[in-house]
Amino acid sequence: MQRIPNMLTAEEAAALIRHDDVIGFSGFTPAGAAKVIPTAIAAKARVEHAAGRDFKVGVITGASTGPSLDGELAKADAIKFRTPYQSDKTLRESINAGKTHFFDMHLSLLPQYVRYGFLGDLNWAIVEAADVSSDGKILLTTSVGASPTFLSKAKHILIEVNRYHPKELLGFHDIYELKNPPHRRPIPLVNVEDRIGTQRVWVDPRKIVGIVESNRPDEVRNFAQHSAATQKIGDNVATFLSDELKAGRIPKSFLPIQSGVGNVANAVLGAMGEHPDIPRFQMYSEVIQDSVIELLNAERVSFVCGVSLTLSSTVLQEMYANLEAYQGRLLLRPQEISNNPEIIRRLGIISINTALEADIFGNVNSTHVLGREMMNGIGGSGDFTRSAYISIFTCPSTAKGGNISAIVPMCSHIDHSEHSVQVLVTEHGVADFRGKAPRERAALVINNCVDPSYRDLLWAYFKLTENGHTPQSFRSAFAFHETFLKTGDMRNTRF
Amino acid sequence: MQRIPNMLTAEEAAALIRHDDVIGFSGFTPAGAAKVIPTAIAAKARVEHAAGRDFKVGVITGASTGPSLDGELAKADAIKFRTPYQSDKTLRESINAGKTHFFDMHLSLLPQYVRYGFLGDLNWAIVEAADVSSDGKILLTTSVGASPTFLSKAKHILIEVNRYHPKELLGFHDIYELKNPPHRRPIPLVNVEDRIGTQRVWVDPRKIVGIVESNRPDEVRNFAQHSAATQKIGDNVATFLSDELKAGRIPKSFLPIQSGVGNVANAVLGAMGEHPDIPRFQMYSEVIQDSVIELLNAERVSFVCGVSLTLSSTVLQEMYANLEAYQGRLLLRPQEISNNPEIIRRLGIISINTALEADIFGNVNSTHVLGREMMNGIGGSGDFTRSAYISIFTCPSTAKGGNISAIVPMCSHIDHSEHSVQVLVTEHGVADFRGKAPRERAALVINNCVDPSYRDLLWAYFKLTENGHTPQSFRSAFAFHETFLKTGDMRNTRF
Numbered sequence: 006m007q008r009i010p011n012m013l014t015a016e017e018a019a020a021l022i023r024h025d026d027v028i029g030f031s032g033f034t035p036a037g038a039a040k041v042i043p044t045a046i047a048a049k050a051r052v053e054h055a056a057g058r059d060f061k062v063g064v065i066t067g068a069s070t071g072p073s074l075d076g077e078l079a080k081a082d083a084i085k086f087r088t089p090y091q092s093d094k095t096l097r098e099s100i101n102a103g104k105t106h107f108f109d110m111h112l113s114l115l116p117q118y119v120r121y122g123f124l125g126d127l128n129w130a131i132v133e134a135a136d137v138s139s140d141g142k143i144l145l146t147t148s149v150g151a152s153p154t155f156l157s158k159a160k161h162i163l164i165e166v167n168r169y170h171p172k173e174l175l176g177f178h179d180i181y182e183l184k185n186p187p188h189r190r191p192i193p194l195v196n197v198e199d200r201i202g203t204q205r206v207w208v209d210p211r212k213i214v215g216i217v218e219s220n221r222p223d224e225v226r227n228f229a230q231h232s233a234a235t236q237k238i239g240d241n242v243a244t245f246l247s248d249e250l251k252a253g254r255i256p257k258s259f260l261p262i263q264s265g266v267g268n269v270a271n272a273v274l275g276a277m278g279e280h281p282d283i284p285r286f287q288m289y290s291e292v293i294q295d296s297v298i299e300l301l302n303a304e305r306v307s308f309v310c311g312v313s314l315t316l317s318s319t320v321l322q323e324m325y326a327n328l329e330a331y332q333g334r335l336l337l338r339p340q341e342i343s344n345n346p347e348i349i350r351r352l353g354i355i356s357i358n359t360a361l362e363a364d365i366f367g368n369v370n371s372t373h374v375l376g377r378e379m380m381n382g383i384g385g386s387g388d389f390t391r392s393a394y395i396s397i398f399t400c401p402s403t404a405k406g407g408n409i410s411a412i413v414p415m416c417s418h419i420d421h422s423e424h425s426v427q428v429l430v431t432e433h434g435v436a437d438f439r440g441k442a443p444r445e446r447a448a449l450v451i452n453n454c455v456d457p458s459y460r461d462l463l464w465a466y467f468k469l470t471e472n473g474h475t476p477q478s479f480r481s482a483f484a485f486h487e488t489f490l491k492t493g494d495m496r497n498t499r500f
Numbered sequence: 501m502q503r504i505p506n507m508l509t510a511e512e513a514a515a516l517i518r519h520d521d522v523i524g525f526s527g528f529t530p531a532g533a534a535k536v537i538p539t540a541i542a543a544k545a546r547v548e549h550a551a552g553r554d555f556k557v558g559v560i561t562g563a564s565t566g567p568s569l570d571g572e573l574a575k576a577d578a579i580k581f582r583t584p585y586q587s588d589k590t591l592r593e594s595i596n597a598g599k600t601h602f603f604d605m606h607l608s609l610l611p612q613y614v615r616y617g618f619l620g621d622l623n624w625a626i627v628e629a630a631d632v633s634s635d636g637k638i639l640l641t642t643s644v645g646a647s648p649t650f651l652s653k654a655k656h657i658l659i660e661v662n663r664y665h666p667k668e669l670l671g672f673h674d675i676y677e678l679k680n681p682p683h684r685r686p687i688p689l690v691n692v693e694d695r696i697g698t699q700r701v702w703v704d705p706r707k708i709v710g711i712v713e714s715n716r717p718d719e720v721r722n723f724a725q726h727s728a729a730t731q732k733i734g735d736n737v738a739t740f741l742s743d744e745l746k747a748g749r750i751p752k753s754f755l756p757i758q759s760g761v762g763n764v765a766n767a768v769l770g771a772m773g774e775h776p777d778i779p780r781f782q783m784y785s786e787v788i789q790d791s792v793i794e795l796l797n798a799e800r801v802s803f804v805c806g807v808s809l810t811l812s813s814t815v816l817q818e819m820y821a822n823l824e825a826y827q828g829r830l831l832l833r834p835q836e837i838s839n840n841p842e843i844i845r846r847l848g849i850i851s852i853n854t855a856l857e858a859d860i861f862g863n864v865n866s867t868h869v870l871g872r873e874m875m876n877g878i879g880g881s882g883d884f885t886r887s888a889y890i891s892i893f894t895c896p897s898t899a900k901g902g903n904i905s906a907i908v909p910m911c912s913h914i915d916h917s918e919h920s921v922q923v924l925v926t927e928h929g930v931a932d933f934r935g936k937a938p939r940e941r942a943a944l945v946i947n948n949c950v951d952p953s954y955r956d957l958l959w960a961y962f963k964l965t966e967n968g969h970t971p972q973s974f975r976s977a978f979a980f981h982e983t984f985l986k987t988g989d990m991r992n993t994r995f
Contacts, residue, residue, distance in 0.1 A: 088935065101969050106937035111919050121889070122749050123934045186755055186848025186889060191686035254617050260681055346887055347842035353681025368914070377968025383919055391886055392841055394616070394681060418970065419863070419914040424606050424878055439618045440583065442601035473872025474596050475913065479978035479985075487974050 013215035018131075018163050019045035021214065024053070025085065027063035027125060029155030031132040033340060034266070034292055035071030035224040036313040037148030039131045039165050042217055043074040050083035061085035065124065067150020067312065067340055068112055068384060069093070071224030079105070088124070089115045090382035101378045109372060109379070112291075113344035113388040116154035120185055130159035135170040141210035145178055146170040147223055147321070148313035149337045153182050153206045162213045168220045173328045179310075179336045180206050194348055197261050197287040198308045200336065222318050231272045234401045237432035238269055239276030242357060242397060245428065245435050247282040249395070255355075261289040263349075263389045264297075265358040266315070269399050271296040273357055278305040289354050291343055291385040293335070295320045301334060310336040312343045344388035356389035360398040363412050363429055363454075365447040365463060366475055367438045369398050369421040375486055376417030383420050390425045402431040402456040408494040410459040412450060414466045415482035429454055443475040458496060465500050508710035513626075513658050514540035516709060519548070520580065522558035522620060524650030526627040528835060529761070529787055530566030530719040531808040532643030534626045534660050537712055538569040545578035556580035560619065562645020562807065562835055563607055563879060564588070566719030574600070583619070584610045585877035596873045604867060604874070607786075608839035608883040611649040615680055625654035628714075630665040636705035640673050641665040642718055642816070643808035644832045648677050648701045657708045663715045668823045674805075674831045675701050689843055692756050692782040693803045695831065717813050726767045729896045732927035733764055734771030737852060737892060740923065740930050742777040744890070750850075756784040758844075758884045759792075760853040761810070764894050766791040768852055773800040784849050786838055786880040788830070790815045796829060805831040807838045839883035851884035855893040858907050858924055858949075860942040860958060861970055862933045864893050864916040870981055871912030878915050885920045897926040897951040903989040905954040907945060909961045910977035924949055938970040953991060960995050 019042060022028070032038025046062065053060035063085050064078060069092040078084050079096035082104075087096065089110035099105040110118070118124055132152045136144040145152060146167060156162060181202030183189055194201050231239075249255045262277070264270045274296045277283050288297060288309040295317055300306040314321065314337065324331060342348065349356075361380060362370040371386050372379060390396040398421070400411045411431070423443070429436045434453035438446050451463045466484070470476035481500050488498040514537060517523070527533025541557065548555035558580050559573060564587035573579050574591035577599075582591065584605035594600040605613070613619050627647045631639040640647055641662060651657060676697030678684055689696050726734075744750045757772070759765045769791045772778050783792060783804040790812055795801040809816065809832065819826060837843065844851075856875060857865035866881050868874060885891040893916070895906045906926070918938070924931045929948035933941050946958045961979070965971035976995050983993040 086935070086937070100937075102967065103939055103969075103971075106940060107969060108935050108937055109919065118934070122747075125935075185751070186846070187691075187751060187753060189846045189848070190690055191688065191842075191846065193686065195685055196682075252617075256680070256682060258682060346845060347686075350841060351681070351684045351686065353684070373968075373970060376972050376974070377966065377970055379969035387917075387919060417972075417974070420917050420919070422882075422915050422917070424604065424882060424915070439613070440581070440603050440620075442581070442595075442603055444598055445601060471872065472597065473868075474598075474602060474874035475868060475872055476598075477871050477912075479871070479912070479982050482978070483974035490974075 011215045013217050015041040015045035015217050018042045018215050018217050019049045022046050022049070022062060022129065024060045026128040027065065028129040028131055029065045029119065029127050029151065029159055030070065030074060031067065031148065031150060031152045032070035032074060033067035033148040033150035033313040034069055034315040036315045037133050037146040037150065037223065038070035038074050039133050040071065040073040040221045041165055041219045042131050042163055044077045047077035047081035047083055050081040054082065065119065067148060067152065069381065073224060090384050092381040097379060107379060109382045111383060111387045112340045112385045113346065116151045116339065116341040117183070119151065119154050119158050127155065127159040129161050129163060130155035131163045132156060133165045133167050135167065135174050136172045137164050137166060137216060139210060141208040141213065142205040143208060144172065144175055144205050146174065149178055149180065149339045150312055151340055153180050153339050156206050156208045157182060162208060164213060164216045165219050166216055168218065169222050171325055171328065175204055176332055177335060177337055178204055179338050181339065181342055183341055192342065192345060192347055194342070195351070197289045197310060197352065225315050225317060227317055231268060234432040235269050235272035238399050238401065238430055239272035241430045241435055242273045242399060243276040243280040243283060245430065246277065246355070247280055250282065259284050259286045260353045260355050260394055261287045263290040263354050263356045264288070265386060266292045266294065267359055269359050270294070270357065273399060274300060278303065289352055298324065308334055310338055310343065312338060312340045344385045346388065346392040349389055349392040353394035354389060355395050355397070356393035357397045357399060358386040358390060360400040360411065362416050363398060363400065364414060364416045365412065365450045365467065366443045367423045367426045367429060367446050367450070368416045368419045369426050370416040370418045371420040373418035387421060390421050395427055396425060397428040397430060398426055399430045402433055402454060407456065407458060409489060410456060410485060410495050412455045412459065412463070413485045414463065415477060417483065417486055462498055469500050506710045508712050510536040510540035510712050513537045513710050513712050514544045517541050517544065517557060517624065519555045521623040522560065523624040523626055524560045524614065524622050524646065524654055525565065525569060526562065526643065526645060526647045527565035527569060528562030528643035528645035528808040529564055529810040531810045532628050532641045532645065532718070533565035533569050534628050535566065535568040535716045536714045537626050537658055537660055539572045542572035542576035542578055545576040549577065560614065562643060562647065564876065568719060585879050587876040592874060602874060604877045606878060606882045607835045607880045608841070611646045611834065611836040612678070614646065614649050614653050622650065622654040624656050624658060625650035626658045627651060628660045628662050630662065630669050631667045632659050632661060632711060634705060636703040636708065637700040638703060639667065639670055639700050641669065644673055644675065644834045645807055646835055648675050648834050651701050651703045652677060657703060659708060659711045660714050661711055663713065664717050666820055666823065670699055671827055672830060672832055673699055674833050676834065676837055678836060687837065687840060687842055689837065690846070692784045692805060692847065720810055720812060722812055726763060729927040730764050730767035733894050733896065733925055734767035736925050736930055737768045737894060738771040738775040738778060740925065741772065741850070742775055745777065754779050754781045755848045755850050755889055756782045758785040758849050758851045759783070760881060761787045761789065762854055764854050765789070765852065768894060769795060773798065784847055793819065803829055805833055805838065807833060807835045839880045841883065841887040844884055844887040848889035849884060850890050850892070851888035852892045852894060853881040853885060855895040855906065857911050858893060858895065859909060859911045860907065860945045860962065861938045862918045862921045862924060862941050862945070863911045863914045864921050865911040865913045866915040868913035870985070882916060885916050890922055891920060892923040892925060893921055894925045897928055897949060902951065902953060904984060905951060905980060905990050907950050907954070907958070908980045909958065910972060912978065912981055957993055964995050
């Protein structure tokens with residue numbers, strides 16, 4: 006029954022893809038994303054379009070990807086629909102122009118949406134691997150994402166074997182696929198470091214239509230460095246957590262940490278690592294960034310699991326040179342497990358994510374600039390926030406040199422409601438919403454978190470609002486946003 | 501060590517309560533709510549206030565309660581803060597006037613908030629029981645709610661033994677208390693009908709300060725009867741589910757149903773019971789209403805579990821006359837189990853809840869009238885919606901004789917974001933949001949769900965909005981609401 010699958014060029018692989026096909030690509034951030042086949046599909050799309058033929062494909066991934074996938078396909082106008090997350094400039098423009106249909110999703114839900122058939126049939130899984138055996142055992146690379154689901158559910162499989170990644174990655178993945186109801190059972194994970202699945206993804210080898218070889222590094226970008234504001238946010242989070250520990254509201258052994266992506270997240274982890282009263286901790290997270298590896302190296306973090314190793318090439322190369330030292334201290338999981346509410350709530354994860362915009366009542370916008378333009382997507386922030394032991398959102402209190410207040414009377418788009426957001430932290434301080442009514446929340450946010458240049462304005466808004474449990478003025482709720490659009494500076498707002 | 505606790509009058513029990521005490525009362529809906537002690541506490545508050553002394557208590561419950569608890573305490577102005585849910589007229593007025601601090605919560609989170617110490621110390625648990633043994637085993641009545649947590653966490657306990665409820669309720673409760681992280685383990689519930697805990701709540705009998713006897717029925721109100729609109733909504737939901745079953749997106753054995761509270765929910769269950777293509781099903785729900793017992797009696801529902809038996813006194817009396825027949829077909833669980841995301845996602849619950857307001861992009865308001873006035877609270881709707889196999893929201897397309905459209909350009913308050921809401925159903929039809937971008941969602945909602953008298957207005961709004969992934973106009977987002985406040989009829993809106 007077994008056969009050695011065909012070795013193909015990327016172009017030969019792309020030639021198999023038809024207009025309207027739906028493809029599940031590997032990739033959770035640029036880490037582990039398919040690279041050479043999507044680029045070849047984009048080239049095919051250009052040829053088809055030049056010949057006057059329709060050619061677009063449905064693109065499903067774990068999360069965002071790199072320029073060789075979302076970038077190339079978007080530039081070639083080859084994307085029919087896109088889900089669940091993206092961060093590519095060209096694709097974002099197409100989405101915001103209403104040309105590409107983008108379906109923003111909680112990342113933990115994507116695999117079961119695919120398995121339940123809610124997104125239709127999956128024609129292809131195109132997955133990057135460090136190795137593949139003739140009996141269909143696939144060793145993934147720097148991310149797991151939703152690849153196990155794509156591989157099991159797709160009719161046909163194409164593999165990119167990327168020699169950039171060593172076969173010694175064997176043992177760093179924990180592949181566990183959920184059954185559909187009514188056959189689903191408890192996920193047997195009770196400690197951050199538990200291994201519950203297999204090291205490789207097992208597929209029917211007859212589904213593997215072709216293998217393409219490549220040798221391409223992950224296209225991970227570097228984040229901006231810490232600023233004075235991000236450093237202060239980090240310190241505020243670390244102090245808050247240390248105070249909770251002292252008050253006995255966090256157990257003495259501490260709790261696992263989830264941390265979002267970006268320079269604020271890096272600053273928070275740095276500050277936690279340096280805080281003398283925070284014990285060595287574990288991370289049960291999504292994206293593993295450079296700062297996590299630093300904490301692991303410094304033994305401030307004892308174990309980390311996540312969906313992807315989204316590392317700068319320097320840090321990844323250092324790790325690859327010394328992989329053995331990380332065995333037993335780091336695991337990559339499917340996003341359905343890393344982000345699963347069952348596990349997050351059971352383990353008591355403390356979630357720390359970045360808000361694009363927050364309002365005085367504690368609602369958070371993670372996705373839409375000025376309510377209309379999609380930035381990236383909700384990602385895993387909702388998965389972790391909603392089921393966390395304590396959910397924290399962080400953001401610098403202002404943007405664009407102070408012309409934008411990140412804290413507004415009413416969020417221009419709401420991704421996380423007041424019920425899910427427990428703590429808001431800016432460089433100015435902390436608002437702890439637990440057990441607080443909306444009016445109390447507003448006072449906490451304005452006094453503790455807002456930039457001083459906006460405090461009077463937000464008090465003015467709060468005072469002009471009419472009665473009610475959640476005071477608000479329909480006429481003025483978006484005055485900050487309208488003033489910014491008109492004058493370029495929210496501080497010009499007059500009520 | 502054991503002692504027979506003191507028998508007290510309600511007044512003697514109330515005399516023990518001090519100003520500023522925080523009390524966990526039994527009650528999830530009026531079912532199983534404490535009755536005579538809270539009424540006596542309200543009387544004490546009036547006496548204290550008349551004497552010029554402060555007297556207010558913190559009131560925590562499972563969910564809403566009846567007039568003897570929330571009503572009496574609110575009328576006596578004796579509530580310092582209130583969480584997690586309420587539905588009392590006087591209390592609502594006090595909350596909306598900003599006098600009573602109300603903290604609206606997902607009901608599944610309340611017990612762990614109490615256990616984690618996020619709401620401070622709990623001085624008292626005041627719990628209604630059908631029976632209590634001298635060694636501290638408490639048989640609850642028509643609801644479980646958060647009583648097991650209150651009983652284990654409170655310093656002192658007062659029990660109302662209510663003879664209205666028979667001791668033959670033994671066997672209808674399944675009491676299972678979660679451990680705090682890092683000691684929490686998987687909840688061993690894999691089928692709707694699984695019993696995982698004890699029949700009674702076990703407490704240290706030394707904590708029971710007193711027992712008060714009573715004989716008072718639950719103060720359950722009757723809901724409005726079906727209308728033509730609610731009947732059509734029910735039919736639309738039943739047809740949608742039957743179509744999903746045919747398409748293979750729901751397994752042949754069907755999936756457990758959660759259904760919200762009220763006349764729309766009753767109509768939906770009625771329609772599901774009558775639909776020839778929907779097999780006999782199970783319910784894993786929160787509030788068990790009359791319509792569920794009807795389906796159980798008709799053997800259209802094979803098993804139901806929930807948090808409370810919120811039945812009209814006629815139906816409850818019929819059940820009590822024939823309790824034996826319901827053993828093994830009905831279980832009452834703590835709200836932390838009934839509403840737990842771990843279980844909801846594992847079992848693949850189909851959730852059906854009522855929206856107060858929805859917008860054209862699929863966001864839902866469950867709580868705030870015109871964005872400001874708290875109605876009741878989010879209740880369990882977020883717990884079920886967020887982790888459901890398929891989440892459905894229902895609402896009549898209009899209210900107040902057509903002067904209000906339940907579907908607006910932008911919700912005046914958002915409790916469930918676009919990411920959680922999968923299907924919207926009105927009497928006019930169904931909008932299925934799965935895999936749909938915001939612009940596609942808007943077209944589905946306007947074409948399928950909106951009342952014809954509002955269709956042109958909503959298209960006009962959609963067309964005037966500027967570009968973006970989610971088109972919206974800051975100036976006109978709340979034009980419907982502003983027009984209603986000015987003219988009493990949203991149909992007068994002009995953009």
